[in-house]
Amino acid sequence: MNGRRALGELLGDLAAGVTDFVDSPFVRARSLSIDLPIDLRLVLSAEGPIVIGDVPLFRTRTDFDPDPARLQIEWHAVPAEATP
Numbered sequence: 001m002n003g004r005r006a007l008g009e010l011l012g013d014l015a016a017g018v019t020d021f022v023d024s025p026f027v028r029a030r031s032l033s034i035d036l037p038i039d040l041r042l043v044l045s046a047e048g049p050i051v052i053g054d055v056p057l058f059r060t061r062t063d064f065d066p067d068p069a070r071l072q073i074e075w076h077a078v079p080a081e082a083t084p
Helices: 007-022
Strands: 031-045 048-054 069-076
Touching: 007 031, 007 048, 007 069
Parallel strands: none
Antiparallel strands: 031 048, 031 069
16 A cells, blocks of 8 residues: 555544534534545555545656646534433
C-alpha cells in the first residue's frame, strides 16, 4: 500500500474531529462547514477496489500533477427526538 488513507478513513477522522469540537464546553455551534482539497485514486487490492481519498501530500503541485478534488461537508444540528 502507499500509506495514503482510504476515503472512508478520512471521513471517519473528520467526523471524530467534529464530534470532539462540538462536545467542547467552550464552543456552541449549530452548523459546521468544511471544504478541503483531496487527492482521489482508485487502487486495486486483493480484497477488491479501494477508493483512496486523502489530503494532498504537498502544498505545491507540478504541471503533471492532477488538480485535487474538493471535498465539501456540512454538518447541521438537529433536535434530538424525545423519548417517551
